[in-house]
Amino acid sequence: MDFPALLAASVARVETGLDCHLPGATERPARLHAAMRYSLMGGGKRLRPVLLLAAADLAKPPVGLGEVGADPLPAAVAVECLHTYSLIHDDLPCMDDDDLRRGRPTVHKAYDEATAVLAGDALLTHAFALLGDAYSDRPTLANALVRELGRAAGSRHLIGGQMEDLLGEGKASATADELEFIHLNKTAAMLEASLVMGGLIGDLPEPHLATLRTTGRQLGLAFQIIDDILDATADTATLGKTAGKDAKDGKTTYVKLHGLEASRRFATECTDRALAAIASLPGDTFFLRTLATTMAKRSA
Amino acid sequence: MDFPALLAASVARVETGLDCHLPGATERPARLHAAMRYSLMGGGKRLRPVLLLAAADLAKPPVGLGEVGADPLPAAVAVECLHTYSLIHDDLPCMDDDDLRRGRPTVHKAYDEATAVLAGDALLTHAFALLGDAYSDRPTLANALVRELGRAAGSRHLIGGQMEDLLGEGKASATADELEFIHLNKTAAMLEASLVMGGLIGDLPEPHLATLRTTGRQLGLAFQIIDDILDATADTATLGKTAGKDAKDGKTTYVKLHGLEASRRFATECTDRALAAIASLPGDTFFLRTLATTMAKRSA
Numbered sequence: 327m328d329f330p331a332l333l334a335a336s337v338a339r340v341e342t343g344l345d346c347h348l349p350g351a352t353e354r355p356a357r358l359h360a361a362m363r364y365s366l367m368g369g370g371k372r373l374r375p376v377l378l379l380a381a382a383d384l385a386k387p388p389v390g391l392g393e394v395g396a397d398p399l400p401a402a403v404a405v406e407c408l409h410t411y412s413l414i415h416d417d418l419p420c421m422d423d424d425d426l427r428r429g430r431p432t433v434h435k436a437y438d439e440a441t442a443v444l445a446g447d448a449l450l451t452h453a454f455a456l457l458g459d460a461y462s463d464r465p466t467l468a469n470a471l472v473r474e475l476g477r478a479a480g481s482r483h484l485i486g487g488q489m490e491d492l493l494g495e496g497k498a499s500a501t502a503d504e505l506e507f508i509h510l511n512k513t514a515a516m517l518e519a520s521l522v523m524g525g526l527i528g529d530l531p532e533p534h535l536a537t538l539r540t541t542g543r544q545l546g547l548a549f550q551i552i553d554d555i556l557d558a559t560a561d562t563a564t565l566g567k568t569a570g571k572d573a574k575d576g577k578t579t580y581v582k583l584h585g586l587e588a589s590r591r592f593a594t595e596c597t598d599r600a601l602a603a604i605a606s607l608p609g610d611t612f613f614l615r616t617l618a619t620t621m622a623k624r625s626a
Numbered sequence: 627m628d629f630p631a632l633l634a635a636s637v638a639r640v641e642t643g644l645d646c647h648l649p650g651a652t653e654r655p656a657r658l659h660a661a662m663r664y665s666l667m668g669g670g671k672r673l674r675p676v677l678l679l680a681a682a683d684l685a686k687p688p689v690g691l692g693e694v695g696a697d698p699l700p701a702a703v704a705v706e707c708l709h710t711y712s713l714i715h716d717d718l719p720c721m722d723d724d725d726l727r728r729g730r731p732t733v734h735k736a737y738d739e740a741t742a743v744l745a746g747d748a749l750l751t752h753a754f755a756l757l758g759d760a761y762s763d764r765p766t767l768a769n770a771l772v773r774e775l776g777r778a779a780g781s782r783h784l785i786g787g788q789m790e791d792l793l794g795e796g797k798a799s800a801t802a803d804e805l806e807f808i809h810l811n812k813t814a815a816m817l818e819a820s821l822v823m824g825g826l827i828g829d830l831p832e833p834h835l836a837t838l839r840t841t842g843r844q845l846g847l848a849f850q851i852i853d854d855i856l857d858a859t860a861d862t863a864t865l866g867k868t869a870g871k872d873a874k875d876g877k878t879t880y881v882k883l884h885g886l887e888a889s890r891r892f893a894t895e896c897t898d899r900a901l902a903a904i905a906s907l908p909g910d911t912f913f914l915r916t917l918a919t920t921m922a923k924r925s926a
Contacts, residue, residue: 349781354807358781358789415747420739439720443743444789447715448781450747454754455776458769465765469758472772476755481649481658481748489658489744507654 329616333376336613340375341367343399344406347456361437361445362452366410368428373549373621374409374520375402380617381524381538384609398527400460401471404453405520408479411449412516414442416488422575426568450479470526478519487512491577500578509580513553514546534607541603545618548596551589552624554579558586564626597622629916633676636913640675641667643699644706647756661737661745662752666710668728673849673921674709674820675702680917681824681838684909698827700760701771704753705820708779711749712816714742716788722875726868750779770826778819787812791877800878809880813853814846834907841903845918848896851889852924854879858886864926897922 327335344366351360382398417424417432418439425435434442454472461468478484491508494500521538530538554572558581562569572579580589600618604611627635644666651660682698717724717732718739725735734742754772761768778784791808794800821838830838854872858881862869872879880889900918904911 353782355781355786355789355793357793358786362781411747415743418740418743420743440718440792441789443715443718443720444785444792447711447746447750448785450750451776451780451785454772455780458772458776462769462773465769468772469762469765469768472754472758472768473762476751476758480751480755481655481662482653485744485748485751486655486658489655489741492740492744493655493657 332613336376336379337372340372343403347403361441362448365414365433368430370428374405378402378520378524380614381521382528385528396527400456401523404456407449407453411446414446471523474519474523478515483511483515495575495577509550513550514543517546518542537603541600544596544600548593551580551593554581555589632913636676636679637672640672640702643703647703661741665714665733668730670728674705678702678820678824680914681821682828685828696827700756701823704756707749707753711746714746771823774819774823778815783811783815795875795877809850813850814843817846818842837903841900844896844900848893851880851893854881855889
């Protein structure tokens with residue numbers, strides 16, 4: 327299979343996993359479970375679960391030997407639940423106040439604010455519960471996955487990044503240091519965790535886990551810089567979310583701080599560093615390598 | 627020691643644990659970590675962690691044999707983090723819209739709404755991360771604790787109860803069934819989980835875990851009915867939160883549905899069922915027994 331077919335197959339696997347591993351939309355309370363599914367099933371790149379599955383697949387035995395080890399799909403669902411909760415809460419009126427996400431009304435618009443807060447809380451909780459349940463026959467692995475996700479998603483990383491992002495709004499001069507803190511924690515930390523969790527499930531040894539962490543960090547930085555570039559240059563229809571919001575909100579971005587050209591150069595450098603890391607990973611790295619290159623060229 | 631001294635010692639142990647097991651208030655981002663500590667360190671009954679410690683202590687060996695097994699304190703801190711996050715989010719303007727909690731401004735009043743959402747998210751995440759980190763040398767126990775907390779705190783229980791509670795507001799005629807769903811899930815589920823988690827740490831066998839679950843459920847029902855009674859009869863200064871809110875919000879309560887006298891009788895029946903369950907537990911049950919009796923007589 328070529329890369330687009332492999333990517334489509336991975337995304338399809340994630341979509342199936344989401345459907346299997348979430349409470350049914352009619353389970354009581356139906357409004358809550360429907361809102362959880364509304365936000366999760368609205369498409370999106372599925373970048374984090376796809377990265378997790380790709381890292382887990384590095385350890386795959388040659389065809390004919392059969393599958394070994396734990397199924398990475400529940401963990402892939404868990405990271406997507408985690409990511410989706412963070413989007414729901416970030417979109418709230420008291421936060422980024424966004425009406426559109428992936429081209430559809432955000433959860434607090436489609437339902438209401440209280441349901442959006444609770445649906446986010448429930449997806450966050452479900453991420454950890456799912457790791458605990460799905461890997462209970464391998465408790466050491468389950469524990470490693472919970473710790474990795476808990477670290478990346480916590481107040482020192484994902485949530486801390488969002489907090490500093492909010493504190494920086496309207497501030498005329500966020501520094502390069504503040505911006506790096508936000509990008510490393512708000513975006514890169516969860517890409518790191520996704521790759522490392524895949525590596526843990528694939529039972530990769532520590533040096534490879536460290537390489538996966540480097541890969542995720544550089545991909546995350548590249549991803550966020552490109553986000554800033556697109557917010558400044560693309561239109562709302564292409565993005566599926568409101569364009570030009572960063573400038574309107576007075577947010578400091580890479581583009582504002584360093585200009586478009588330097589931002590593009592820095593994104594390329596980060597991608598190159600990710601590719602160099604990927605080159606030292608075991609197994610067939612074609613998919614990860616091409617994914618990194620494709621991410622660097624995205625337009626939405 | 628008599629009961630008040632034992633209770634004070636247990637609460638003091640929890641307070642110390644909270645201070646030890648939370649990120650420092652000056653850690654970056656300081657506003658987030660300060661808000662987490664503000665909400666956690668505002669007093670409160672510490673009922674859930676005290677129950678967890680009490681259940682873990684049932685398995686304690688006689689004095690002289692020394693302590694064995696895992697330290698229950700990190701798990702006690704985790705359940706208090708979980709409970710506190712649920713209070714922060716419940717108090718938000720889009721939810722119950724409360725300005726006072728434990729006699730102090732709620733987090734969104736003392737800070738702002740965005741910080742309150744994030745501080746809640748961070749405490750929820752921290753609860754799971756802490757279980758993963760603190761019990762990593764006993765991964766089977768860590769896994770059991772994560773699963774128990776994940777179940778109780780999820781969309782089918784704690785969050786589901788809050789969702790149904792919100793849906794019922796302003797509804798003239800919530801049924802007894804709807805009210806029971808709310809009480810069982812919004813309140814009792816976390817008391818059950820706290821006792822069961824203590825039992826898991828104390829390595830109690832399954833029949834005793836089931837008894838702890840029954841105890842928590844009955845204490846939870848009693849607790850919530852008494853909450854309804856106090857909201858209808860006590861004043862704001864005594865409660866440390868706004869009194870008479872349920873009637874103002876048009877909420878269906880036990881008192882509204884069954885009247886004061888029947889509510890008091892039902893609270894007593896639940897407490898009696900909890901006491902009967904406690905009587906069949908191993909070890910010294912004096913503390914748990916007296917705690918159950920004291921809870922039934924509380925006035926705030």
